[in-house]
Amino acid sequence: MTTDGNRAFVATLEQRYGPQLRRYLAARLRHAGADVPDLMQEIFLRLLRIKHHESIRNPQAYLYTVAAHTLHQYTLRRAVTPESVDPLDLVAGLEAQDADPAQQAELEQRFEELGRGLEAFSPRAYVTLLMYRYEGATLEQIGARLGVTRVMAKKYLTKAIVYCQQSLAERE
């Protein structure tokens, strides 16, 4: 597959399946399957080969694009006969992943638990995350609402993210 083709494929993938793709990658990175460290290594090596990351303004989208490229090539290489691998197989995987109601329900439940846990851990970090993520409130607004400085609101937000990541990791 040509570089251009690959790029176009990834762009389409990202455009049409952005959230699913992210979830899929996250699942692959989180669940400690035997090949996950390899995949992570490849993503990392690919990042190292790219010269100027300093111009990235949205690392989230950028890293996912790189990860998607890597995943795609990885899948191609691991197939017994690379020529016969239809990129759509990968997409089918994404759709199926998103379509599985059991998995959806599990994810939903996990977020509820996460919310409860975070509230018990730090009620302020919890409401900060909710206001920031769901209401689009600024840190200034959150600070004003909670009677603290913006800097402190930012600390709550960071704390909430760290807590959630830790408890997601512990569950596995």
Added chain:
Amino acid sequence: MDSNSGRKAHRNGQVLEEAAAWFVDFSEGEVDAAGRAAFDEWLRRSPEHVRCYLEISAFWEDAGDFGRDQALDLEALIERALAHSNVLALDAVKAGNAPPLAENASAAEVVDVAANPAPVSTEDRLKRRGARLRRFAAAASVLVMLAVAGAVAWLQGYWDPTYTTAVGEQRSVTLVDGSKVELNSRSRVRVRFTDQQRVVELLEGQALFKVAKNPVRPFIVRSGATSARAVGTQFDVYRRPDRTVVTVVEGRVAVSSELLPVPEQLVGRQPAAAGTSTSIPMPPGAGADAVLLVAGEQISVTPRVIARPRPANVEAATAWTQQKLIFDTVPLREVVAEFNRYNRVQLVIDDPGLNEFHVSGVFASTSAQSMLDFLQRRFDVVITGDEHVVHIKHATGEAGAPATVPGPP
């Protein structure tokens, strides 16, 4: 096994904190060129860094998809959080020396709260009481509305021209000043013009306003407590149950809320797209009490928050005027809600698991058929129903579900 325990050790350590801090900085747009170089350097240091950042990003997405539907009483949660730390603050004050390190809060948190009397200030108490009053008022007003809706509608209909559209109906109205209002399906506006100003109340639904220029007589659209003010421009106002969304197609619009002060950092903000042009008249009242938006921007205002304006997909926001609906990775539940605004045939999602399907595409708003066809082709769903209700659910039998998905065991 080894790699797994190694991962946990890292996660519990500094890397995660660093990744989270970077993530928040980027989310806040606080990373300058030097910061980006430092971030690049940080990323290159270890695959663990990359992994952490990716995982936080994924969490952020998931949280966006799955937290939103939880019916949370945010106001109550905030009260609880404030009450929680008020106790800490009082303890700290009583102790008079080193604040006690509570189990649930870091030392920094306690110090900060103790040093900052804001949570118990009069202003804050008033604000909270205001919030409670508002909640009560909201509940009370529902009752009152139910009781006198008929009479009020008749009276107001009598005094002020009111325009209403039914489900599936769209309507274009030219007002006495020459301004045009495109009224979307299931929407209602009331027009109240005076010599000083032109006020249109959006009572329900969505409308696109093409405002005739008149610098001395501002044009104001009220949607609940939210106001959008302009002198000669084009903008869309969508009154949703939980918020009002204003999208500017042309010119400038000043948006404000009766319930909230404009956040300081949005006052006198220079929208990126504004350039240096002085030919666009500033809407009067676009001072300290309003957020100024320019063409291509969108803002969302809830009773609690005036969000930061964002670049908008204007085409998608106004596609309804062409009887089109444009979705760009929109969850199916929202897609269904949109179609139900326009059509008498109501769509119902039977499997909650389908709610979060993301749909992208352009469909005719006048019929859900093309969207349903699309769903059947792309996803494994079954459509059943009659001329009143259409049910969407998963195909049973799992015949089409590929078994190749790597996932949790």
